[in-house]
Amino acid sequence: MGGRLGAYRRPLAAVLAALGTGFTLLALQPRPVDGSPILVAARDLPGGTTLRAGDLRPATVPSSAVPAGVLRAPATGGVLAGPMRRGEPLTDVRLISPGLLGGYGPGTVAAPVRIADAGSVRLLRRGDRVDVLAPPDTDGFGADSHSRGPLRARLVVASAPVVAIPGGQVGTGGNGALVVLAADRSQAAALAGAGPHLALTITKP
Known part of the structure; x- marks a missing residue:
């Protein structure tokens, strides 16, 4: 009887050790962030930069940490009013307003x-x-319906x-x-x- 228990003891210990390792790895895995998607600077950007593909990257932050005026849509072609640090969220005040004539052609x-x-x-x-x-x-004359018409x-x-x-x-x-x-x-x-x-x-x- 003791011999049979000894025969199963090592495989059982190995299974338990593997399960323990698996649970530990699961516990160490980062949990998915439950938050809101935003756009942040992909690198340090100087003021006056015309934004292009690659200047911004998506990020997810807790909903409570979303700043006011955050922009979630791509802002390609927008011009930065000031510098942005890598990872800084893009907000409306970071972009120069197009002004009264935004969208009109040159010479307007x-x-x-x-x-x-x-x-x-x-x-x-x-x-x-x-x-x-x-x-x-x-030209100094009033209406004259007879000679000039209305x-x-x-x-x-x-x-x-x-x-x-x-x-x-x-x-x-x-x-x-x-x-x-x-x-x-x-x-x-x-x-x-x-x-x-x-x-x-x-x-x-």
Whole structure:
């Protein structure tokens, strides 16, 4: 009887030792992080860097450690407002804002235009396109339906995109309201020389 127990003792001890080793290895394995995916700097990045593939890498952090304004979508083409350390999360304040003319082509300028009818400006939203109209050039003469026909407003620029409507000034007083349009330099010059009492019509975006 003792001989039989001795025969099984060594294999049983080996099995128990293997199980113990397996449990130890499982206990030492890192547990999966239960958190949120974010983007972090793959290496130290200087300020002014235009982000390219490879500058950022995904990382997972605990949900409680996610900073405000974190960006989770790729930001390729964005420009860093300041330096970033390796492993630092990418947030909205780390990127330079595209500004009023973001997305417009080279040579585009922001042209402030004061519209006489402040109420019409109230209808606008950023991204709308407008025609800007000026009073007819009468050359010192009034309307004469017999010789010249009815005078018509002059079209200054057509289908100009609205890029900003300064707040706190729409509908105040009798000075109209300010609108900022995206224009090329020739259009901006035409707007600047169009004089007061400008009007606008909203065109199809």
